[in-house]
Amino acid sequence: MRVVFLGPPGSGKGTQATLLARRLNVPAISTGDMLRLAVSQGTPLGVKAASVMAAGRLVPDDVMIGMIRDRIAMPDAREGFVLDGFPRTVEQALALEGMLEGNGRGVSAVLNLSVPEPAVLDRLAGRSAEEGRSDDGRATVLERLRVYHEQTEPLIGFYRQRGLLADVDGVGEVPEISERIDRALEGRARGVA
Numbered sequence: 114m115r116v117v118f119l120g121p122p123g124s125g126k127g128t129q130a131t132l133l134a135r136r137l138n139v140p141a142i143s144t145g146d147m148l149r150l151a152v153s154q155g156t157p158l159g160v161k162a163a164s165v166m167a168a169g170r171l172v173p174d175d176v177m178i179g180m181i182r183d184r185i186a187m188p189d190a191r192e193g194f195v196l197d198g199f200p201r202t203v204e205q206a207l208a209l210e211g212m213l214e215g216n217g218r219g220v221s222a223v224l225n226l227s228v229p230e231p232a233v234l235d236r237l238a239g240r241s242a243e244e245g246r247s248d249d250g251r252a253t254v255l256e257r258l259r260v261y262h263e264q265t266e267p268l269i270g271f272y273r274q275r276g277l278l279a280d281v282d283g284v285g286e287v288p289e290i291s292e293r294i295d296r297a298l299e300g301r302a303r304g305v306a
């Protein structure tokens with residue numbers, strides 16, 4: 114099963130992607146985590162990405178596409194994966210299609226976690242206080258939301274058109290949302306969603 118999570122920053126994608134990957138016994142692949150690791154290790158990529166991330170902007174498509182191409186080619190991703198934070202642009206989505214095409218192993222489902230904007234802002238403010246993520250400051254949060262609307266939201270239509278999209282209400286307790294996700298995936302498997 115190859116699952117993609119979509120949703121604004123603060124929608125709970127990371128949490129739900131980790132939990133779903135555990136249930137499916139496949140790796141959760143978070144490009145944000147991979148980038149934060151590169152930043153903390155001070156690799157050449159990390160040095161370049163740090164300022165882009167701190168500004169709430171997107172790291173260039175070619176860099177991200179290369180990163181995901183290498184990651185999903187690893188043996189642990191052979192039976193599937195859950196993607197969190199990729200694709201974030203139509204160009205990335207087209208590249209992912211290209212990578213998976215040809216061996217009958219396209220994306221299985223795309224879960225769109227919807228959370229109203231005020232709730233997203235509350236969650237991000239909470240995360241900033243708790244985790245001290247350097248990109249959770251107010252100005253950066255607003256920029257990340259602007260970039261989400263401009264660059265990532267069009268992927269909802271992109272995947273809906275391909276019949277892959279399942280909308281999931283992202284408001285509620287973590288286990289409740291996990292259940293909705295399982296139901297959406299079962300529905301898709303039966304062809305009713």
Ligand code: AMP
Nearest residue numbers: 144145165166170171172177198199201
């Ligand atoms: P996330 O943890 O997914 O919110 O990602 C944190 C930051 O990493 C984003 O605000 C971007 O600066 C960068 N990033 C993560 N994934 C991508 C991607 N697929 N394309 C471009 N930039 C990304």
